[in-house]
Amino acid sequence: MHPDYPVRTERLILRPFTPGDVDDLHAYRSRADVARYLYSGPSASRQATSEEPSRRTGETRLVNEGDRLWLAVLLAESGALVGDVLLRYTSAVHRQGEIAFVFNPSCHGRGLATEAARAMLRLAFAEMGLHRVIGRCDARNGASARLMERLGMAREAHFIENEFVKGEWTGKFVYAIREQQWSGEGRTPVAGVAGRRQAR
Ligand SMILES: CC(C)(COP(=O)(O)OP(=O)(O)OC[C@H]1O[C@@H](n2cnc3c(N)ncnc32)[C@H](O)[C@@H]1OP(=O)(O)O)[C@@H](O)C(=O)NCCC(=O)NCCS
Numbered sequence: 001m002h003p004d005y006p007v008r009t010e011r012l013i014l015r016p017f018t019p020g021d022v023d024d025l026h027a028y029r030s031r032a033d034v035a036r037y038l039y040s041g042p043s044a045s046r047q048a049t050s051e052e053p054s055r056r057t058g059e060t061r062l063v064n065e066g067d068r069l070w071l072a073v074l075l076a077e078s079g080a081l082v083g084d085v086l087l088r089y090t091s092a093v094h095r096q097g098e099i100a101f102v103f104n105p106s107c108h109g110r111g112l113a114t115e116a117a118r119a120m121l122r123l124a125f126a127e128m129g130l131h132r133v134i135g136r137c138d139a140r141n142g143a144s145a146r147l148m149e150r151l152g153m154a155r156e157a158h159f160i161e162n163e164f165v166k167g168e169w170t171g172k173f174v175y176a177i178r179e180q181q182w183s184g185e186g187r188t189p190v191a192g193v194a195g196r197r198q199a200r
Helices: 019-029 046-055 112-127 142-150
Strands: 012-016 068-075 081-091 096-103 132-138 154-165 168-178
Touching: 012 112, 019 046, 019 081, 019 096, 068 112, 081 112, 096 112, 112 132, 112 142, 132 142, 142 154, 142 168
Parallel strands: 096 132
Antiparallel strands: 012 068, 068 081, 081 096, 132 168, 154 168
């Protein structure tokens, strides 16, 4: 699956990162509050952030198991880069994927991350034909958990102190949604996506 970029939603544009995005990416990836519940970060320097887009240039299509789609999210109105979203192709045999999202706090609380994540689910189900998509978050990450619930994902698991991250034991929520549960978003194909599958 190779989207015909940019992917558009009502308020957003999703497209692959470019080297010119480094300052906007660094603006939020360097923040301790943004990295609080992530495995890595905050980014220690602009130099460290600048290596991300070049290291991940291939993350624009999903072909083989393990491939990842990593996209910058921009406001359609102004072109400002407000966050990034990820869709990982975790299993070809089982048609499984995983989504993730990180947004600049200056743009939190407007439903923008939900809108971008919904677009990724459309790609996963309508374009990629996946059967099930999961999302994982630290069990203390209420904003992330609420976002996945807004997407119609169900909390399937709550692991207790299953990981030791950044010097402390952390719990984990696993959310998931299957193609049958997906709420009809796919009836309108994502604008700008080539090779569309017939959506239900
Ligand atoms: C997780 C994260 C992306 C969520 O961001 P967010 O701004 O809360 O999410 P949304 O953009 O979907 O906004 C939803 C909020 O806006 C409100 N909202 C306002 N207008 C809205 C609209 N049109 N549609 C949906 N929600 C809207 C919702 O009520 C909701 O508020 P609530 O969380 O208090 O209930 C953000 O907290 C983040 O980047 N965190 C740091 C990185 C991180 O932890 N990522 C997750 C890793 S698992």
